Amino acid sequence: MAKLKIKYICQDCGYETPKWFGKCPSCEGWNTFVEEVTDRTTKVSNAIVDAKVEKVVDIKTNEEYRITTGLQELDRVLGGGLVKGSLTLVGGDPGIGKSTLLIQVANNISSQGLKVLYVSAEESAKQIKLRSDRLSVQAQELYLLSETNMDIVTSAIDNLSPDLLVIDSIQTVYSPSLESAPGSVSQVRETTSLLMRLAKTRDMATFIVGHVTKEGSIAGPRVLEHMVDAVLYFEGERHHTYRILRGVKNRFGSTNELGIFEMRDIGLVQVENPSEMLLAGRPLNTAGTIVVPSMEGTRPMLVEVQALVSHTAFGMPRRVATGIDYNRVVLMLAVLEKKAGLEMQSYDAYINIVGGIQIKEPAMDLGIVCALASSFKDVAIDSNTIAIGEVGLTGELRTVSFIEKRLKEASKMGFKTAVIPKSNLKGLDNIENINIIGVTNIIQALDIVLAR
Template sequence: MAKIKTKFVCQECGYETAKWLGKCPSCGEWNSFVEEIEAKANDAKSQRGISKGKIEKIQDISTAKQKRYSTGSREMDRVLGGGIVKSSLVLVGGDPGIGKSTLLLQVADYISKQSLKVLYISGEESGEQIKIRADRLNIGDGELYILAETNIDIIKEYVEKEEPDLLILDSIQTIYSPDIVSAPGSVSQVREITAMVMRMTKVRNMASFIVGHVTKSGAIAGPRVLEHMVDTVLYFEGERHFSYRILRSVKNRFGSTNEIGIFEMRDKGLIEVENPSEVFLKGRPVDAYGTVVTAAMEGTRPVLIEIQALVTYSPAGFANRVTTGIDKNRAAMLIAVLEKKAGLAIQSSDTFINVTGGLQLREPAADLAVLCAIASSFKEIPVDFKTILIGEVGLTGEIRGVNSIEKRLMEAQKMGFKRAVIAESNENISKELKDIEIIPVNNIRQVMDLLF
């Protein structure tokens, strides 16, 4: 009897080795190696099958199949780049209980009422459980079909039989192929299942959504190649203690990346938020020190965000730097600039920074607002309630310009702000902003003298 050959595969990045290792040399994760049976070359060929393509001249290729149709939600359509594209494969990731299944069930219900057939395949819940959720959401009158199955061969048979226009797979980590010996959710299974779903999607000219679990670090579980294989990657973000959810596009072959959609979780499901700036500024305290507003660009949309800071004496002898919503290293750099260039001795103070609403700020345009929020808390002097601050701060204390300044200022004017502190390089505004005063600054000392 031939000896079965095995290999050890990292469940985070897919790195393979002949023996077990405590730490993955590729991604650095500990205790991530799992033993899997190594498939023979002939077996691998039989699993993938043989498909023949054809060469076409580029001007002879028709794009008529790349038709979009709406999801029934303007926020979802915005994130997807205008709607669902036929023959596209979309990966949706997020924390457990964040609302991924609820959102996709609402999308499936809307599309099923547009004379399109939707097949919702659940590997985690039974049909009865999905029906209970559908009754709570008051949906389920269209061409929506439910299948509780985890075997990809059976799923393929039903897809060939039903020929749906939209396929939803919830979740990819629960589906398995009997031709692969490793357990469901392993690197081999996830990679092969995604490849099979992708082939079905492209050949049958249908759209597919697959749900992916995330790791403790927030990345989608499974091999990194999973995100490279799909057309669009969406992350569903939000704090469980907040009712607001953020759907963010991090990869999109049919639209812009870093686009976001804002939803509010209610008893009847996820409701889209039409004015995010109003939501994020709701409940903002008047004339309180340590709070500043900035305008962040999320994709093509400007959103006004409140940034709060609290600076207090540290009795422990070393200062804590705690941030929520912004990068901790970026905050430490801004604190150092504030100490060196503005003369504020906060090195022995604990500093806490928070972005309200659970939004994650990833652009440097919020630097000036973060810096001024810290200074406001340290000096205990409030920043004017109707003043907005926009700008990037360099290590020498200079204020640098940011992109899309006109869109940001138009949003601030719409929300009733009267003053805007921006970089001098951004002061040449082509649009007329009659109701807001533009104050250009060059360095943080000018800002300190102006506000404090």
């Protein structure tokens, strides 16, 4: 019997050590080491393949073939469709709709005459069948396997040769060659490596589902995200109907795209006009609210910025930001105090981006400034006015990108006035049905939007 070897592996970064540490030397996480038992036998490959060295200029390439998923929102996030031979990781909170999304994708791709193998390691075949009936899944080339053993899954892949493979989820399947428990660092790394080899050698597109931790990151070692070709996060609140699909890594496309879905009893339905959805129920002629055109990848979206400024009952005022960078809000408050003369050091300030959208671009600055000033002075902003621009520390407005797309989206949604940086006025003669006003600093902008 081989002598057992004990090692400790960090669950966050995969760092290995022969003894336990309270703090990981690599990622500096506390209490992340887990004991794992392996044997001393090593695996030696019998096949040695000579590496082929080529000049970059001599390598012939063709544009990758993409499979449409039947969901335009998902195709947009993937960069135009699913690439054959790719490995895509889909993460999200429990119950957010990951399995529902992938069953719908599997049904759509199978309807194109392609073979799809859906491997469920968490639910039985009958449970998947009940969900499939609710989603009206009728494709003939969709196959289901309820199994956690990767050897059995590999055998099924050999027999079926599917064009698409779905693994739900990567933390519950295991390789019998390892003695560690499913979901451990070594198991996740080994099974993902095996799936990556199968996807590349068989030219088989693969989706794997990953659970997330309380902090919102993919559970398991960070190396998991480095191994796959694309990482998609499915976000949203379980008690709200809207879901957001965001790409944080994509070797075949942009990571700035965003897909929006609505969860209904028939499954996930695409939201083709997110601006209309995000502005639904917007209060009119109310202080502390303004609409800002934002860009998510190549798509313009109108989002509502709400601010609430109230006198604090404590010595230190509160600053709360939801959907926007907290430090950016604090910076805008400082600019308002210094350059606009608004004494807000004794007032609490709350900023919210309606709809659960996370906005990171600096073009939101002017909207934040206008909403804060409107709430502070208790003066309503015209509901047909939008504002956009990056605000500098001296109160000046800087140029923003994609201004034409933003204004066309605002005009389409019926807005009549747009306050933008003066440096963005060039080349906007073809924008119709909207009055464009260029300003150079926040004083001019506030005089316009807060005019009674």
